Amino acid sequence: MTHTVAASDTSTLREASERFSTVLWNDSADPMQLARSIDEFGAVGATCNPVIALDAVTRNLDVWAPRIAEIAKERPTASESEIGWAVVEELSVQAAALLEPAFRASGGRNGRLSVQTDPRLHRDADALVAQAVRFSELAENIIVKIPATSVGIVAIEEATYRGVSINVTVSFTVAQAVESAKAIERGLDRRDAEGLPSWEFGSVVTLMGGRLDDWLKASAAKGRVLIEPGYFEWAGVAALKKAHRIFTERGYRSRVLSAAFRNHLQWSELQGGDLVVSPPFDWQLRIDENRIPAEDRIDVPVDPHIIDVLLARVPEFSRAYDEDGLTIAEFDTFGATVRTLRQFLEADEKLDQVVRDVLVPAV
Template sequence: MTSPTDTRPTHRLSEAGVSIWLDDLSRERLATGNLAALVAEKDVVGVTTNPTIFAAALGTGDAYASALAELAGTDVEAAVERITTDDVREAADVLRPVFDATHAVDGRVSIEVDPRLARDTERTVATAVRLWETVGRPNVMIKIPATLEGLPAITRTLAQGISVNVTLIFSIERYRAVLDAWLAGLEQAQANGHDLAGIGSVASFFVSRVDAAVDAALEKVGTEEALALRGKAAIANARLAYAAYRDVVGSERWAALQGAGAQPQRPLWASTGVKNPEYRDTLYVDELVVAGVVNTMPQATLDAFADHGIVLGDTVTGTADDAAEQIAAIEAQGISLADVTARLETEGVSKFEASWSQLLETTQAGLDAAAFQGGAA
């Protein structure tokens, strides 16, 4: 529990208006009470998941042994959906008090549609609806990737009153399209008679992967000027994204929806684990502090920030001009940020597809082993 004199970095971050979400979920974390402890002790108010997280969870330990035994003989696709939605439902129940206390803003748990559908609008919408209904909790969010095909899926899913976490956003141009898709979705939801107050949405803007890609390109250039720009692209890109967000929530279009009770689609800083060991391990938290955003952290980043994170007030507002100058300096080295972010989107979808395949393989192996043991018994 927090108190007025709480000086924990995570509490100070929360007081600065940043919602801390955990970028991880597993049955072991739920069964041991670890998630509940993180809510109580490290100010965690939400959870995000993705295929990589679930693949790692299913491939570690024996927490899913009883579930696999129960599902032995089940189609692997159905088994994966059952296991992941059960985990998300239980996590949503753990976070329900936060959801209620924050009036449907936090206390959210995200589950992603099958990444193999990232280029298929129709099936993405159908899967989003099924996941929403299967989990059956108002504080779940359905993750939809911000591919070109994902944009209309975002609008159509929101229009049905379903909360959406838009994922795999790398470029400012695509982010602006996401914001437009979100507004259109809320407008259609209102026309469809849905209560806008309960429809949550976040836009997951990826951070560290941008630095990893741009830094590699700067190192190929190899000049002193180029090398001095390493570690600058991701923060600058995110700060420009926040400026784009502020433009939209300052518009008359948003004002009309807000007047009808709608929540803003908060920027969510994703991929905040530092990939370069030369950088401060809390870099993508310390430098992106501003009220009204979410920072979703893997466990290692959360632990690091809880130990020695820095909160010196707002580090984002008013930084757009400097951020634009940094991006311009990087592009002056012959590096196209548009090309980098387009490649990162393609790679992101491919990585999640690979994780999904691994999840299916691990689950199938577990189902087979359970069936064999059941037969032997």
């Protein structure tokens, strides 16, 4: 049965959060945005990555420039990169504190603040695990982002085994989502077999639906493929719905998370399921301002005709939508993976530049 949230003066997002098991996370660790998302819309989680951290620092440089200078004095031999990552850690700890009430209330399932491992470590599983363990010790409610690459799948299992709550990132396809969930299960099973302490890990597997849409559009344009207008906007949604169905049927102990918003469907089409939606704060404002209806639609399939057209005309969609569409080795070369890793690496470089401009200002 479909339930529609009635129009009222109350936030559409908050009403949806109260009615459905689908929960809202804020796709930013900026403390001011997160505080508003919690208070106005009922957010119970948040995330950070190099792009988000760079944006938060540059928008609040009056706050962070003096702190960067202080960190440099406290750590006189630290590199620009090390100072930049110290800022990311502090930003994350501040945001994590705002989420502690939700963490306590949910027994650890929600109230999580995601910290991303350094993308420059993406080829080294041991380094990813070591950093994940360290980040997990910054605050009790930290959840650590590890990419769904061939190296990342290894690191996800090992970090889970070491007691780290995981948020899988750089993930765009059903195959990546399923293999990541399996890796988390293997890590948890290893803990159980050794009698290690058990608790609510709250792990999530992100599927970056909007970035999948972006890649499919770019791939189709390169191949000079034209399909009906609007069909690409359903591709990421279709992959998210399919991944959620598989997770539910198989009882995976992680949840699907919808991220990288490009349209409101990546929120409105996923309501009603036990999963996480994580829009940027401005998307939350726009969804609320436009009173987008919140309906139980997670099990409503995407129009089969749209799926058929995408499968027939856009080969990259088949790779993303089919559970066996990619091998683990192919995760590394999938177009959306390459594009996103490069963007994260470029954001790291830009954060280094911000630190450099504070410590060695141009004359």
